[in-house]
Structures are given as C-alpha cells and as structure tokens.
Amino acid sequence: MMPQWKPVLIIKDLTKIYGGGCPRCLEVTGPDFETNICRHCGAVVACGQVSFELYPGEVLGIVGESGSGKSTVVRLLYFDYEATSGELYFRDGPSGSPSQVQLPQADANLLTLNSFQKRQLRHVCLGMVYQNPHLGLRMAVSSGGNIAERLIMAGYRHLGRMRDRSAQLLAKTEIPVERLDEPPRNFSGGMRQRVQIAKALSNNPVILFLDEVTTGLDLSVQARVLDLIRQLQSEFHLAVIVVSHDLGVIRLLTSRTMVMKCGRVVESGLTDQILEDPQHPYTQLLVSSQL
C-alpha cells in the first residue's frame, strides 16, 4: 500500500511569455537552445511549462542562474504577474479547495480567478518575502503599520489587537518592539528583511514564498534569518518555496529542489541528490562552481 500525500499546491505547465508570443515560442527556447528568446517573434519566455507539486510542511528550493525564471515562478504564484498559460490549484481544506476563501467552484484553476479573488487568496493564504524590501514594504510607513496593512486585509479591525499582533511578530523576528513605530527606511537591510518576514507571517499563511531572502546580508545576519525561517517553519508547519542561488542556503533549508535554466526546470529531486549526484550538465556545472 503506497501512501497518498495531498499536495497543498499543484502547478501545471505554468508559462509566462513577455512580448507578442507565437505558437513556436516554447519549441525554440529553453536549455537545449541556450536561450529564452524566441527567434521567430523575439518574445522572452520567462518561464515555460513549469509543473510541480508542493506538499504541506515541506520546503522546496528553486535554484538557477540569474534570469532563469526562479523569481518569475514565485511571483506568478503570488499573483504579482499574470501567467500567460497554465493551471494552479491550491487546497488546504478537506473539500479540496482553500478552506478560508470562497471560490466560484471548489476545483477552480486559480489563474482564472478575478483580481479580487486573487487578492483575497493572497492575503489570507499566502506570504511573500521579496529580495528587495522596497517591493514588500512601504518604506515611509511605520513597521507596525506595514504589518497592520496585511492584518486589515486578513480581517482584523481592532487597532489594539493589531498593535499587539505586530509587536508579537516583531519580537519573534528579533526586532526590538520599541521600534514598532519607526518606518523601515530607518532600518538596516537585515532588519528590513525581518520586518518583511514578520509581515508575511502576520496572516498565518499556509504557503510562504522566500525570494532570495539572504542575498546581500552579512553572514551573521544571514545565519540569524535562516535560523528564524527554520524555527518558524517547524513551529507553524508552513509549506515554503525558497528561491536562492546560494546552494548553502538550499542545502540548509530545503528537502527538495528544482533546478531552472533558461525558463525551464531542467532537474528536480531530493536536495542532497541534486547536490551530490546531479544529472543534468547545467546542474553539474552549478554544483561544481560552489565555493
């Protein structure tokens, strides 16, 4: 009897094409052609036919060179960008649909939802930490206000409760609570990143996206952020997608990894297998380039 695990997120053939696009875009791009620019119409295939499943409580890594489409994938999943084609299903409830959001039908392809429904889904079930804190935070608004913005979206209305919750989250991410009313522009890069994490966690998301969270941070802050993510992940049993080009981060945090090149997934497997027995030429090159 083999077990049946229920994925929390199912992604099928997720594709994002910038520019006009033609029927042959997907045929003439990808790692075999060493390009993601269609030679017939000049469109850029940022990610093409990406399919995978994410299971509850697991940490999935996405690695690859710059421009390989890693961030595009998570930002499509967070509804920052509109996908060109593909299917996306999300389920955390027993009925096979997101438990906290009303969908038109239980088994709807989430990429076809209207923007209100997408926004609702994002604010109730998803969390995102961007590489660049400017994307995830309002720099001139107090840290507490940044977190409260998301709490309001998730249905909080009581100011005192929002302040308590913000303070609690900042404490958890090791930001002194006295700085609750200070805007993130007064903070260092590592602190901004931690405010973003606090904000992303404020609505108790089911899935957390981390886009290069530790890039550009110094080593001790990086260790602190990684430590925090590990702790929070085991505490809240979150499903997490970690995008990084740092193989050390991937080794430390993830159990499964996908390798992307030129907008396509070239290899996926258990993280230790990807790092120790890479099959694809690009993955072999990537692993052997590690410091």
Place this chain on the structure above:
Amino acid sequence: MLEIEQLSKTFQIHILEGKVIQALKNVSFQVAAGEFLGISGPSGIGKSTLLKCIYQTYLSNGGRILYDSRRWGRIDLAQAAHQVILELRQTEIGYVSQFLQVLPRVSALDLVAEPLLLKNGLPRGEARKMAAGFLERLFIPANLFGAYPVTFSGGEQQRLNLARAVIWKPRLLLLDEPTASLDQQTIGIVVDILKELKEQGTTLIGIFHHDDLMTSIMDRVYPLSREN
C-alpha cells in the same frame, strides 16, 4: 529487511564529454532484521556509493533496493516517491557520514537533541537531557555543550555527528566511516553504543577501515570487488 538486487550505478560526467563511469555493477545481497553487515573493499571500489544509493542520495541506474518498511511493507526505494523517501529518512532510516553538517547558530547540545525533538517528538527538556548524557559518554566536555560545533576539532565534530545519527534509534542505520579520525578509546565507546543499538533491534550496514574492534561486533562482511 533489506534486499539489494542487481544494483548498478553509473556516473555520467558532462564536463568530460559525457564520459560514463561505472561505479557499481550488479551488486546483490541481503540484510536480515537486526543484523550488522560490514562492507569491505579497497578505496574507490564503491562502498560509499552503495550506501548513498540505499539512502537515495545517489540515483541508481538499475536493479532494485527492496526495503521492508514498518509503515508500508516491502517497497523498492529506487522507485519510491520523494515523499516516501523523506518520510523514511524522518522515521526509519539513518545515515551517518564522515563529516558533520553543522547548522549555523545551533549549539552542540541542541544539534544532538534536534533529532529527538523532530523525529521522536520528545519535549525539549527531556531531549536535551538525553543529548547531554550521550555527549558525556562520548567524552565531549560539558563546558562545550553550549558552543557552536564549527569551532570544534575534527574528532569532536565526528563524535557529534555520530551522536546525532544514533540518538533517535533509527530502524536501519547506514554508517560511512564514522570512526575515521577517532582514537582507540573513543572507538571502544562507539562500538559499545552500536552494540546496544543492535541489541535494541536496529539493523546496521557500515563501512569501517582497518577496524578489528568494529569487526568483532559485525555479523557478516560483504566484500565489494572489481567485478561489482
């Protein structure tokens, strides 16, 4: 418990124009529950490769790795889904290499207590108490418990690594030379610990170099040779 049938493993190295290296060829053996099997052979013969194939760190290219799991009965690890392998690693199969994978900002004590928290679900206090007892037994001085293992000596790291792998009492334990840089006295302790583990029902497969002490508690030795 574990049955290896005609296991083969090749490495294709793309940087050498796709040169194929045959690491294992048609390896077959069986391990009974509660047995301690040693694997012997000269360097580069594929002993570690074999263990890594069983643990699924390496993808095998042919043959079957049949494992009698507690939860799902007999399954072929080479064909099993990633989720199954992850679950087995979490609950049944342990692997210990020569090198310690340290986690940043985690003290030696917490590093060893972690498997008890995550895998056996013990409360934090109890896990730390057990970990402390274990470390003392392996001659790690108590004043180092709170320190980060990155700063430890090679031998101390190796002992931590072993403690981390053994403390949660896996059902099948794969040992890849975990005693390589330990002195005779410590090896003696390790032998005692493994013996206890075996008495409690753990099945062990291990690689040890020139180690008479270890050979004394092995049930059988499987020699890997060039034909494999």
